[in-house]
Amino acid sequence: MIVMSIAGVDPSGGAGVLTDIKAFQAIGVYGTGVVTALTAQNPYKFFSTLPISPEYIEEQIDSIMDSYEVEFIKTGMLYSPEIIKLVSKKVNEYNLKAVVDPVMVATSGGDLTKEDLALALNKYLLPNSILTTPNISEAEKLTGLTIKTKEDAIKASKEIKCDSIITGGHLDGINTINIAGEITIEKQELIKTDNLHGTGCNLSAAIVAYLAKNNDLKTSILKSLDYVYEGIKNGNYGTLIAKI
């Protein structure tokens, strides 16, 4: 039960690889982490990004695959179309089942990419992946549609190039799950908090962990929605816990 995160490093620990490893550990699978970029940030302010070269990302993935058997991976911040292309190539090469968090901008508005990643995600990675987990604005970017209602989200989910959960944090808590064309709406109560940094990372990491523990895709998604909800309720994300 070894899983892999391919994502950026948020040194404040709220998002990215560090958070993914914590979610893997909490759910009881062994996590490995391939770094696509370093960032300098805290939950309130984003300072800068230092991307890692595609060649060195490839070497990290190869070094893990050289000695571990990995079936499920998640991807987070991929930074550039070149990195997206590389990850897609590795997914094919190692027959990996990928859950893609289509990260394009940080919650804090930080510079997680310089380019339009939607095109490369649609072209290279999503057709190769088992699930993607966009929020409303990411789903809008992936599909070119505007999402204001549940019906809009359902329509968008039908345009996305793999199975999906469009998360509903900005749509009254309405999560739209599309697995092989079958739609499930999962409404969650919204919790009033400013402590949401890293919740998207946690969702996709949790899904991968539950998949690795032999849950089917839908069960993994539903368990992960609960996992993230409890985390938000208990203030486990961002810095609040660290400030106590």
Ligand code: PXL
């Ligand atoms: O939540 C998106 C995200 C993903 N990965 C890294 C991030 C962020 C948001 O800040 O920093 C590394």
